[in-house]
Amino acid sequence: MPRHVAPMLATSGDLPADQQRWAFEVKWDGVRALAYIKDGQLTLESRNLADITDRYPELGEMAPAIGKSHAVILDGEIVAFDEAGRPSFQRLQARMHLTGKEEIRQRRAEVPVAYLLFDVLWLDGKSLIELSYVDRRELLAELVEPGPSPWQVAPSHVGEGSAVAHATREQGLEGVVAKRLDSPYEPGRRSRWWIKTKNFLRQDFVIGGWVPGQGGRTGQIGSLMLGYYDDSGVLQYAGKVGTGFTQQELERLARLLRPLAQTENPFAETPPDWRIAHYTEPKLVAQVSYGHWTAAGQVRHSSYHGLRDDMPPEQVRREESPPLPPQGDT
Numbered sequence: 071m072p073r074h075v076a077p078m079l080a081t082s083g084d085l086p087a088d089q090q091r092w093a094f095e096v097k098w099d100g101v102r103a104l105a106y107i108k109d110g111q112l113t114l115e116s117r118n119l120a121d122i123t124d125r126y127p128e129l130g131e132m133a134p135a136i137g138k139s140h141a142v143i144l145d146g147e148i149v150a151f152d153e154a155g156r157p158s159f160q161r162l163q164a165r166m167h168l169t170g171k172e173e174i175r176q177r178r179a180e181v182p183v184a185y186l187l188f189d190v191l192w193l194d195g196k197s198l199i200e201l202s203y204v205d206r207r208e209l210l211a212e213l214v215e216p217g218p219s220p221w222q223v224a225p226s227h228v229g230e231g232s233a234v235a236h237a238t239r240e241q242g243l244e245g246v247v248a249k250r251l252d253s254p255y256e257p258g259r260r261s262r263w264w265i266k267t268k269n270f271l272r273q274d275f276v277i278g279g280w281v282p283g284q285g286g287r288t289g290q291i292g293s294l295m296l297g298y299y300d301d302s303g304v305l306q307y308a309g310k311v312g313t314g315f316t317q318q319e320l321e322r323l324a325r326l327l328r329p330l331a332q333t334e335n336p337f338a339e340t341p342p343d344w345r346i347a348h349y350t351e352p353k354l355v356a357q358v359s360y361g362h363w364t365a366a367g368q369v370r371h372s373s374y375h376g377l378r379d380d381m382p383p384e385q386v387r388r389e390e391s392p393p394l395p396p397q398g399d400t
Contacts, residue, residue: 071141071192074119076258077102078145078189080266082389085231086248093203093226094234097245097266098186099157100149101166101380105129105185107137107144114148116380125168128178129185132221136213144210145189145255146224150181156242159357163376186224187214191255199255203263206255238269245269272359272375275308276383278336279349280327283312291320291327294356295347296369297337298388307337308388309368311358314375326354326377355381363388 086092103122106113112133114123123130126148136142150162164181168174190210191199198206207226214223227234228251235246245268253263275296283292293312297305315323330350341347355378361371367388 071106071108071143072197073106074115075104075143075191076119077104077117078256078258078264079260080247080264081260081262083265083267085235085246085267086265089231089248090229091252092231092248092250092265093207093228094231095188095224095226095247095249096234096238096243097247097268098147098149098224099159099244100147100162100186101378103146103148103185103380104191105132105142105144105146105187107133108141110134110137112137118380118382120380122166122380124171125165125174126183126185127174128182128220131219132185135215135219135221140213141192141194142190142213143192144187144213145191146185146187146221148183148185150183157244159375167377167379183220185221187221188224188226189255191257199257201254202251203249203253204251235267235269243269244272270359271361272357273389274355274378274381274386275311275358275369276305276352276386277327277350277354277356278305278307278352279341279347280323281310281312281343281347287320291315291323294323294374295337295341295343295349296356296358296372297352298386299384300338300387303384304338305336305352306367306388307339307341309364309370309372310343311356311360311369311372311374314358314373319374319376323377330354352383355379355383355386 102117103114110133116122149157152158152161164177190206248265250263277294278297279295280291281293283290293310296308298308300306327350330353332349332351335349336352357375359373360369
């Protein structure tokens with residue numbers, strides 16, 4: 071069985087015009103994870119190939135349930151649901167950064183997670199990545215029995231993109247992922263076979279520093295300085311985020327950023343607040359929602375949602391909405 075497989079990623083865009091050639095899934099607001107099951111044992115790896123198995127002990131029974139007679143690699147999203155039954159990245163924050171066994175045990179009862187499966191890459195000695203999306207989904211459905219468990223096959227709706235998009239908007243969900251029915255699985259590639267369409271503007275940003283607060287936040291972080299990498303590997307400045315923090319999160323961020331402090335500006339250009347900025351190594355990634363991009367390439371009306379430790383900083387890009395490939399073009 072191969073190990074450390076990088077997951078396939080989607081390209082931002084609009085809903086496909088020819089919806090009958092695509093399947094549509096909810097864009098889950100959680101942590102991407104690949105599951106390796108062999109000899110009744112489970113290993114979970116995040117998008118940056120870190121082992122996160124111990125963080126989610128409630129998923130451990132998936133190995134004997136699915137892998138009694140199989141060796142398999144599965145792809146899916148670990149999510150936590152809010153009181154209204156919607157996936158909540160902020161709620162998942164209470165689980166995704168924990169490492170201590172006792173703390174994990176306590177939080178497991180308070181914030182249970184689910185693993186929503188949407189692909190299978192390898193099965194019983196055979197790679198499946200060249201098979202079509204339709205064929206892989208059929209195999210996935212045969213592997214995972216429906217029922218009350220923390221792991222389930224995520225719904226897929228062929229030809230119903232407009233309806234799925236409308237339903238996700240009505241429920242306040244992040245968006246939709248369209249997947250071509252004849253799509254292979256391309257590990258580690260941001261592919262045009264998969265198109266993600268968001269209901270609101272949210273993306274990941276690299277933290278390159280912070281600006282001190284004023285008033286009630288005097289002596290604390292006032293706002294985080296955000297950036298993204300261009301195709302040349304240069305960190306571009308993308309503005310700041312100063313809302314969405316709890317006091318506990320401000321204190322945690324201060325602890326995490328303190329050892330990353332540096333005097334050198336990590337951004338390609340000098341930020342407007344350079345005189346009071348505290349620069350840091352660009353090692354942390356934050357999820358941020360925003361109102362729009364300015365002509366100067368900065369986000370406005372932004373709000374912080376949490377840190378991502380499953381996202382390599384060098385993979386953070388400004389998310390555009392490129393045109394879809396012509397039908398029939400891969």
